[in-house]
Amino acid sequence: MIVGKLQNAADYRGIHPMLDKALDCLNDEFLSTVGTETIHMEGDRLYATLNLFETQPDEKLFFEAHREYLDIHVVLAGEERLDVAYTPDLTLDEAACRPENDFYAYADKTPECQRVLLRQGWFLVAFPSDAHRCKGQVNGASDVRKVVFKIKL
Numbered sequence: 475m476i477v478g479k480l481q482n483a484a485d486y487r488g489i490h491p492m493l494d495k496a497l498d499c500l501n502d503e504f505l506s507t508v509g510t511e512t513i514h515m516e517g518d519r520l521y522a523t524l525n526l527f528e529t530q531p532d533e534k535l536f537f538e539a540h541r542e543y544l545d546i547h548v549v550l551a552g553e554e555r556l557d558v559a560y561t562p563d564l565t566l567d568e569a570a571c572r573p574e575n576d577f578y579a580y581a582d583k584t585p586e587c588q589r590v591l592l593r594q595g596w597f598l599v600a601f602p603s604d605a606h607r608c609k610g611q612v613n614g615a616s617d618v619r620k621v622v623f624k625i626k627l
Contacts, residue, residue, distance in 0.1 A: 475558050476599040477590055480548070483597065492520050492625045493599070496546055499623070500597060505550060508621045519626040527618055529554055529611040537564060537580040537605040543624045545600045547608070549592040552618035555610030559587040561603050580605055592620075602627070 476486055483500040486493070495515060499505070499522065507513070514521045529552070539561050547556065561578075563585060570579035590598055591612060600606045609618075 475588070475590075475601065475604045476597075478597055480595055480597060486599070490544075490625070490627065492516065492627075493544070495520055496522075496623045496625050500546070500548060505548060505621055520623070522621050522623045525618070525620045525622055527609055527620075529616045529618060530609045531611060532583075535607045535610060536567075536570075537582060537585070537607045539578045539580070539600075539602060539605040540576045540624075541578065541602050542576045543626050544602065545606070546623040546625070547592060547598045547600070547606075548621045548623070549594055549596065550619040550621060551594060552616040552620075553591060553593045553612045554608065554616070554618050554620065555612050556590045556592060556598055556600075557587040557607040557610060558590060558598075558600065559585045559605045559607075561605045564605055578605075 480500050483497040508522050508524045512523045564580040564582045567579040567581040
């Protein structure tokens with residue numbers, strides 16, 4: 475997991491070439507162009523999508539992870555809590571998984587995890603070993619506008 479400010483995104487260059495390309499897009503000019511239609515920068519190897527949602531109470535949340543892609547979460551408006559746990563410590567929920575979509579769900583509700591508050595100006599990178607529980611409330615419900623980048627490893 476990486477958590478950082480958008481202005482420092484370049485500090486994380488060199489980890490993976492596709493991650494470098496995504497980090498180059500973490501600026502107001504690019505982020506303002508992302509709409510509800512997916513933007514493919516490198517086909518299915520790198521793309522971004524706008525997500526609009528209301529944060530949810532903990533009992534409605536679940537952990538997910540991806541094996542082929544890493545995610546970058548960038549909140550443009552509102553505030554969201556993301557919880558991040560280590561996938562080997564979790565119990566896979568086989569019935570909820572969709573491997574054809576690189577989506578793996580976990581049954582654990584209260585595992586050991588790190589809590590991250592994302593507000594405008596911050597981003598989080600979730601690697602395949604970082605199960606993440608999105609849409610968490612901070613101080614009650616919040617309308618969130620967020621761009622999620624998907625980067626194929």
